[in-house]
Amino acid sequence: MLTKSKIYLSSPHMGGSEQKFVNEAFTTNWIAPLGPNVNGFENDIEHYIGGDKHVAALASGTAAIHLALQLLNVSQGDEVLCQSFTFSASANPIVYQGASPIFIDSEPDTWNMSPELLEIAIQDRIQKYKKPKAIVATHLYGMPYKAKEINAVAKKYDIPVVEDSAEALGSRYHNNYCGTLSDIGVFSFNGNKIITTSGGGAIVVNSKEQKDKAIFLSTQARDNAPHYEHSTIGHNYRMSNVLAGIGRGQMEVLEEHVAARRRNFEFYKKHLSKFNSISFLEEPENFFSNRWITCITTDSYELREGMRLALQEDDIESRPLWKPMHMQPVFKDSIYFANGISEDLFNRGLCLPSGSNLTEDDLHRVLNILIEFLNL
Numbered sequence: 001m002l003t004k005s006k007i008y009l010s011s012p013h014m015g016g017s018e019q020k021f022v023n024e025a026f027t028t029n030w031i032a033p034l035g036p037n038v039n040g041f042e043n044d045i046e047h048y049i050g051g052d053k054h055v056a057a058l059a060s061g062t063a064a065i066h067l068a069l070q071l072l073n074v075s076q077g078d079e080v081l082c083q084s085f086t087f088s089a090s091a092n093p094i095v096y097q098g099a100s101p102i103f104i105d106s107e108p109d110t111w112n113m114s115p116e117l118l119e120i121a122i123q124d125r126i127q128k129y130k131k132p133k134a135i136v137a138t139h140l141y142g143m144p145y146k147a148k149e150i151n152a153v154a155k156k157y158d159i160p161v162v163e164d165s166a167e168a169l170g171s172r173y174h175n176n177y178c179g180t181l182s183d184i185g186v187f188s189f190n191g192n193k194i195i196t197t198s199g200g201g202a203i204v205v206n207s208k209e210q211k212d213k214a215i216f217l218s219t220q221a222r223d224n225a226p227h228y229e230h231s232t233i234g235h236n237y238r239m240s241n242v243l244a245g246i247g248r249g250q251m252e253v254l255e256e257h258v259a260a261r262r263r264n265f266e267f268y269k270k271h272l273s274k275f276n277s278i279s280f281l282e283e284p285e286n287f288f289s290n291r292w293i294t295c296i297t298t299d300s301y302e303l304r305e306g307m308r309l310a311l312q313e314d315d316i317e318s319r320p321l322w323k324p325m326h327m328q329p330v331f332k333d334s335i336y337f338a339n340g341i342s343e344d345l346f347n348r349g350l351c352l353p354s355g356s357n358l359t360e361d362d363l364h365r366v367l368n369i370l371i372e373f374l375n376l
């Protein structure tokens with residue numbers, strides 16, 4: 001009997017030239033966290049996102065968020081406003097800095113940070129403590145957040161925005177790329193993201209000076225001296241030249257990956273939206289999502305769990321939507337501003353297999369399980 005292989009939520013998808021760039025690193029002996037692939041990968045990203053942005057390649061998206069907070073001088077005793085509906089890596093670096101996250105719930109149109117709650121939170125914190133030092137907003141699942149509204153609130157109170165675009169490389173908002181819409185942008189190239197370097201990330205900044213500062217901090221903050229001289233605490237956060245080779249190959253196929261992921265979304269929508277119990281998040285006008293993961297919302301927790309377990313039975317991976325940070329045990333003492341939206345999405349939502357390497361057969365296998373279950 002033919003054994004079916006496991007279908008993953010989002011697995012790495014190599015384009016073809018990755019190994020060529022990796023081999024170049026070996027033949028030239030650039031096996032180090034610097035070299036031609038690192039520079040080339042940064043150039044590729046800068047060229048892709050356009051504008052006058054500067055990009056530094058790092059060891060992870062988490063490292064990029066951590067450095068972003070340091071560039072904004074977030075420190076002990078500060079508060080940072082953070083989207084609650086996100087992956088924990090958006091919030092953890094706030095704690096690394098000795099600061100406290102203040103969690104903000106989502107609005108229903110994009111599932112991202114609510115501009116209204118953001119303003120309420122800022123006013124509350126100013127009144128009760130002091131002005132928050134920064135805002136971390138996420139383009140969750142590739143859907144851009146309401147950047148105009150978030151930026152307007154941020155500007156009104158003069159608070160900088162860190163844009164967590166870990167899931168949104170290739171997404172656009174009014175024709176500008178996610179990662180370029182705020183003061184500092186962040187990408188991730190973890191194995192499950194739209195392109196991968198196996199592990200990696202990047203920070204997007206507005207000036208050469210900021211880029212140099214990010215690189216300085218990511219390479220142990222060595223002062224200019226013949227010996228090792230340090231006047232700042234640094235990190236080992238730079239990207240390896242070997243892994244940057246994978247990134248260069250992946251940049252060649254990024255647009256194909258975006259197109260494939262958007263096709264996955266259209267496929268699921270076409271076949272599942274006839275069920276009244278299933279709905280899909282549409283793009284507001286002038287929002288372009290890379291559809292990193294296709295998410296559905298169901299009628300109830302029970303229906304969602306039923307679908308998830310039916311898929312699991314056939315060795316198909318699916319997963320509930322992100323559990324909001326304000327509901328996480330590790331952040332139980334954090335202040336939050338909630339409206340029930342992310343909690344409801346967490347209870348009823350499901351992430352479906354969404355890799356750019358899924359075959360037509362894979363998609364139909366997932367669909368058949370779901371339809372069979374929904375028709376019961």
Ligand SMILES: *Cc1c(COP(=O)(O)O)cnc(C)c1O
Nearest residue numbers: 060061062087089090166188190
């Ligand atoms: C993946 C991810 C990160 C962290 O990126 P790593 O490269 O895994 O450290 C941060 N935020 C969000 C929203 C992510 O999905």
